[in-house]
Amino acid sequence: MIDWTSWHNYGFMRSALLAILIITPLFGVMGTMIVNKKMAYFSDALGHSALTGIAVGVVCGVADTSLSMVVFAVVFALLLNRIERSGTASTDTVISVFSSCSVAVGLAILSKGGNFSRYSSILVGDILSITDSEILYLVIIFVITAVFWLLCFNWLNALCIHRTLAGSRRIPVAWMDSIFAVLVALTVMLSIKWVGILIINALLILPAASSRNLAANMREYHLFSVIFSMFSGVLGLVLSYYTNVATGPMIVIIASVIYFATYFFGSSCRE
C-alpha cells in the first residue's frame, strides 16, 4: 500500500513544493505574454545561453556562476531584442544563429579537459536540491514580475496588438520590449537550475498554449494558464516522488497531456 502523505515528511520535498508554488504561477503568467508576443523561440534561446553564462563565469574566475549566468542572459536578451527590432533578417534565423553560437562556445569551454559531467545536472535540473536562500531569489523575481504585470500589462498587450498604434498612444514601446525581455531572462536564469535547460521552455509555453485552446479573453487566459501551470507542477512533484522519475520531466509530461486534452476539447467545442 502506498502511503500518499509520506513525501511531506522530508524537508527537501517541502522546499521543492514551496519552490514549485512560486515558479509555476510565475511561469503561467509570463507564458501568456511570451506566447502572445511569439517569443517561444526567444525564451528557448535564453535557456540555452545559460551554458555560456556558466562558461563565462568559469573563464573569468567568478566564484558564483549563477551571477555570471544572470548577467550574461540579460545582456544576451537585450542584444537579441535589439537585432530583432532592427529587422535586418528574419527573427527566427537570427535567434537561431545566436543561440547555437552561444551554446557551442559554452559547451567548448565547459568540456575542456573532459569536465562537462560536472555541469550536466543543469540540463535536466533538480528541484529537490533547492535551498531556502535560493527560494528567496524566486520570491523576489515573483514580486517584481507581479508589480510589473499590474503596472504595465496593458501596455505590453497594446504593443502586441499593434506597435504603431501603441506608439501613437504614447506607450513607451521600446522600453516595454526591453524590460519584458530582461524579466524573461531573469526568470529563466533563476529557475533553470531547478527546471533544467532542456525543458524550461516547455514549462513556460505549455500552460499558456493550453489556456489559449479554451480562453476567450485575457481574464480566462491568465486564470487557466496559472491553474494548469500550478496543477502540473504540484502533481508532477508528487508523482515524481512515488515513481522515482526526475521532477522537471514529470511536470512537463503532465503539462503536455493537459495541452492535448484542451486542444481536442477546444476544437470540439468550436465545431
Added chain:
Amino acid sequence: MRKIIAPCGFHCIKVNHLSVSFGEQIVLRDVNLHIHCGSLNAVIGRNGAGKSTLVRAMLGDVSHGGDIEFRDTKNGRMQRLKIGYVPQSVNIEKNTPVSVYDLLASFESRYPVFLPKSRGLQRRIREALRIFEAEELLDRQVCNLSGGQLQRVLLSLAIMDEPNLLLLDEPVSGIDQNGMELFYDTMNYLKKHYDLAIILISHDLDYVRRFADHVVLLDQTVLKQGSVREVFSSREFERVFMEGSQERWHAKPAAEGGEWID
C-alpha cells in the same frame, strides 16, 4: 467623451515640407498639406506611392524631415496635436484570447485587463462602441470579427482618445459593399459632429469621388491637391490612374518596336 456638436472651423493642421527616406531611397519629398477641422481629406495614389509611409511619418513612427503644426487660427496659438490612428488591421491571429473589451481597455486604461472588468471602464468602452453601432461586440473575440466590425471597433478606440485628427488607413479587403457605405456614412457623421479633421488613405476612387471634401494625389510628393473635381479632372490624375495602371502591363511585343512604358 467630448460632446462637441459641430467642428469649430478654426483649427488647422499644416504639414510642412515633410520628407522621408530609407537609406538612399527617397520615399517622400516636400509634402505640404493644409487641413481644416470638419473636413474629410482623402489621400490617393498608386501602390508604393508612399501613402502608408506618410501615415507612419505623421505618427512619428519613422523619422522624417519637415514638421507638422497644429494651430488655432482664431488666436494663432500652437497646440499639441492628438492623432487618432485607425490601422488597416491588427496583429491578432486566430484563437487569440483578446476580446473587444481587452483590446480597447489595453490602449485606454492602465487598469490591468487580466483582473475582473472595471465597471467604469466598461461603461466608457460601451459608450464609444455605441457611436459606431458596435456595442454588442464588447465580449466577442477580436479574431472572430469581420473586417467591417473590426474597423468599427478600431474607430471607437480612436475616438475615445478625443483626437484632433483622425488618421485612417482604409482596409484593402475584408469589407463588403454595405460595410463601405456604412463606413463612409460614419465618416460623414464624425466630421459633422466632432471637432476633428479626417485624413483617409483610400484605395477606392468611387467612394472618394462621392464623399471627400479635399483630395490629395500622392506619388512621392503631392502631384495635385484640391477639390474632387479639380483633382479627378487633372492631367496628373490621368497620368497616374489611366495610363500608368493599364499600359504599364500591356506593352507591345518587342518585335513590333514596343517597349515597357514606365
